[in-house]
Amino acid sequence: MPESSYSGKDIQVLEGLEAVRKRPGMYIGTTGPKGLHHLVYEVVDNSVDEALAGYCKNIDIAIHQDDSVTVTDDGRGIPVDSVPKYKKSGVEVALTILHAGGKFGGSGYKVSGGLHGVGVSVVNALSSRLEIEVKRDGSIWEMAFERGKPVASLKATGKSKATGTKITFWADPEVFETTEFSWDTLASRMRETAFLNKNLKITLSDERELEPRKEEFRYAGGIIDFVKYLNEKKESLHSRPIYFESEGPEGVAEVALQWNTGYSETVLAFANNINTHEGGTHLDGFKNALTRTINDYARRQGILKEKDENLSGEDIREGLTAVVSVKLNEPQFEGQTKTKLGNTEMRSFVQSIVTAGLAEYLEENPKPARAIVSKSTQAAKARAAARKARELTRRKGLLESSTLPGKLADCSVREAALTEIYLVEGDSAGGSAKQARDRGFQAILPLRGKILNVEKAGINRALSSEEIQAMITALGTGIQEEFDLEQARYHKVIIMTDADVDGAHIRCLILTFFYRYMREMIDAGYIYIAQPPLYKVAYGKKHEYAYTDKELQAALRALPESTKYTIQRYKGLGEMNPEQLWETTMDPDRRTLLQVSLDDAMAAEEAFIDLMGDQVEPRKLFIQRHAKSVRFLDV
Numbered sequence: 129m130p131e132s133s134y135s136g137k138d139i140q141v142l143e144g145l146e147a148v149r150k151r152p153g154m155y156i157g158t159t160g161p162k163g164l165h166h167l168v169y170e171v172v173d174n175s176v177d178e179a180l181a182g183y184c185k186n187i188d189i190a191i192h193q194d195d196s197v198t199v200t201d202d203g204r205g206i207p208v209d210s211v212p213k214y215k216k217s218g219v220e221v222a223l224t225i226l227h228a229g230g231k232f233g234g235s236g237y238k239v240s241g242g243l244h245g246v247g248v249s250v251v252n253a254l255s256s257r258l259e260i261e262v263k264r265d266g267s268i269w270e271m272a273f274e275r276g277k278p279v280a281s282l283k284a285t286g287k288s289k290a291t292g293t294k295i296t297f298w299a300d301p302e303v304f305e306t307t308e309f310s311w312d313t314l315a316s317r318m319r320e321t322a323f324l325n326k327n328l329k330i331t332l333s334d335e336r337e338l339e340p341r342k343e344e345f346r347y348a349g350g351i352i353d354f355v356k357y358l359n360e361k362k363e364s365l366h367s368r369p370i371y372f373e374s375e376g377p378e379g380v381a382e383v384a385l386q387w388n389t390g391y392s393e394t395v396l397a398f399a400n401n402i403n404t405h406e407g408g409t410h411l412d413g414f415k416n417a418l419t420r421t422i423n424d425y426a427r428r429q430g431i432l433k434e435k436d437e438n439l440s441g442e443d444i445r446e447g448l449t450a451v452v453s454v455k456l457n458e459p460q461f462e463g464q465t466k467t468k469l470g471n472t473e474m475r476s477f478v479q480s481i482v483t484a485g486l487a488e489y490l491e492e493n494p495k496p497a498r499a500i501v502s503k504s505t506q507a508a509k510a511r512a513a514a515r516k517a518r519e520l521t522r523r524k525g526l527l528e529s530s531t532l533p534g535k536l537a538d539c540s541v542r543e544a545a546l547t548e549i550y551l552v553e554g555d556s557a558g559g560s561a562k563q564a565r566d567r568g569f570q571a572i573l574p575l576r577g578k579i580l581n582v583e584k585a586g587i588n589r590a591l592s593s594e595e596i597q598a599m600i601t602a603l604g605t606g607i608q609e610e611f612d613l614e615q616a617r618y619h620k621v622i623i624m625t626d627a628d629v630d631g632a633h634i635r636c637l638i639l640t641f642f643y644r645y646m647r648e649m650i651d652a653g654y655i656y657i658a659q660p661p662l663y664k665v666a667y668g669k670k671h672e673y674a675y676t677d678k679e680l681q682a683a684l685r686a687l688p689e690s691t692k693y694t695i696q697r698y699k700g701l702g703e704m705n706p707e708q709l710w711e712t713t714m715d716p717d718r719r720t721l722l723q724v725s726l727d728d729a730m731a732a733e734e735a736f737i738d739l740m741g742d743q744v745e746p747r748k749l750f751i752q753r754h755a756k757s758v759r760f761l762d763v
């Protein structure tokens with residue numbers, strides 16, 4: 129091969145991956161834990177594409193002791209022969225050229241959009257090392273890379289009749305803030321992927337614990353099982369989820385839905401396995417069809433009289449759990465976070481499937497049909513009553529920020545973009561925080577004890593809770609239909625609770641409140657969690673704080689030998705004096721804040737149901753699993 133042309137292409141390739149290393153955020157969003165986990169999703173999504181194309185049935189993910197991760201699938205294997213355009217093996221092209229994956233991949237529905245679909249080359253670029261093994265064409269092939277560059281060429285190392293791809297990568301500590309993967313994060317994502325791909329078996333294992341952990345996700349019912357899972361701890365209105373599916377030139381659409389006796393709406397929409405948080409045409413089609421069909425049925429049955437107004441979509445979706453999943457060839461993702469489906473053909477496609485399917489279901493199942501309509505009419509009545517109650521409280525000024533809650537220690541700066549409010553567990557920690565804060569831009573609102581679980585209470589009760597009223601008035605935005613982000617009085621809302629089980633409960637309760645009443649605050653990135661330290665290590669005249677067990681170990685190791693030290697374990701915020709609280713948790717220059725994402729809020733809600741529900745078993749399991757973070761349980 130003439131050297132000039134080869135090296136020319138080589139440079140181009142390196143520039144591509146070099147660009148990824150220079151600006152990782154452009155490709156994976158962040159270099160925090162979220163970006164780290166995207167590496168796994170990216171590799172798994174490629175395996176899922178093989179499954180969508182009908183060639184892969186099993187995907188295994190293993191987290192190893194050194195924080196490396198292996199993803200193995202039994203798909204066709206990445207092609208090993210030379211790609212003419214690049215004069216390199218398919219394996220090398222896939223791993224070193226940006227966006228190459230799709231270019232020489234087959235047709236069919238592909239996972240792509242949002243932050244995904246950037247290709248495994250991005251994972252390679254951001255890994256200190258990556259090893260690949262492909263079984264294909266009767267042989268086993270191997271190759272390795274370091275920081276995106278090949279360190280060995282593709283070689284056949286053995287024979288095999290099987291096919292598949294196995295990728296092991298070590299996330300680069302030079303790139304990522306942390307290289308520690310979270311079991312919970314990966315497990316919930318893998319569960320979701322398995323729900324969305326009927327019968328695909330995904331196994332997740334973790335070799336980091338003394339007792340290795342392993343969980344298998346495989347659902348013969350697909351999104352029907354997803355809906356059952358979401359409704360598991362709720363009382364459903366009809367025994368089996370309603371399900372429709374259809375395939376047309378537009379693609380495939382599947383819908384599963386089941387009402388429960390609760391008050392909240394959980395409607396998840398996916399396009400090519402991507403959670404379309406911002407909705408889009410498929411979701412619009414679903415909602416339109418649902419509202420219309422239920423109203424038609426209620427009128428035909430004489431439940432709604434001629435003079436009655438139609439039931440609103442919100443009334444109909446109270447207590448509804450639904451999953452809408454579409455797969456299409458050329459998805460268009462729009463919106464702020466590229467999670468809004470834009471393909472117009474999907475609106476009428478989903479709408480017609482749901483209209484036909486639901487009308488038939490209602491005709492054939494009169495008992496559930498009546499229960500569903502009756503739930504909607506009750507919701508409509510309650511909503512009218514709540515509106516009245518809200519108008520009443522508003523007239524009294526209770527939800528207006530013109531009468532700020534007495535417990536609020538407000539800040540003096542008025543420019544919302546510059547200010548923050550700490551929601552603090554307990555009056556005593558609230559008192560310390562008030563002394564510690566910078567009163568210029570930091571406001572403090574102490575919350576007493578367990579705030580009301582808005583998941584279990586209707587809006588009327590929620591609005592009569594003093595703590596909830598205090599939060600609403602302090603934040604200034606109003607709630608639900610009347611929510612207005614522009615009115616937010618602070619652009620950072622920081623939840624600060626003790627590092628114990630009660631603190632975790634309270635955090636979950638507050639997140640559930642935001643999730644149900646002010647979801648846009650989460651979308652806007654205004655909600656944060658404070659990170660108080662777990663330990664203080666004192667030696668000589670100095671001291672250091674440790675925020676995790678790992679940090680504590682590191683701090684102790686760093687001490688010169690035979691240095692005397694003491695370790696203080698903080699059980700609650702109350703054990704810190706104002707000065708300590710300031711330097712560890714509130715000083716913008718020294719603190720760490722966790723920004724809450726919609727996924728976190730959903731996970732919190734789930735954890736919260738486990739913890740607060742009436743069943744003992746999930747609570748026990750949760751506490752065992754999270755033994756690390758609830759180590760003060762019985763101290």
Ligand code: 0RA
Nearest residue numbers: 174175178203204205206232233293
């Ligand atoms: C390109 C083309 C083909 C498969 C793949 C890539 C592929 C990529 C990954 C990544 C992880 N697992 C994978 N499995 C397959 C199609 C090959 C053919 O036509 O035989």
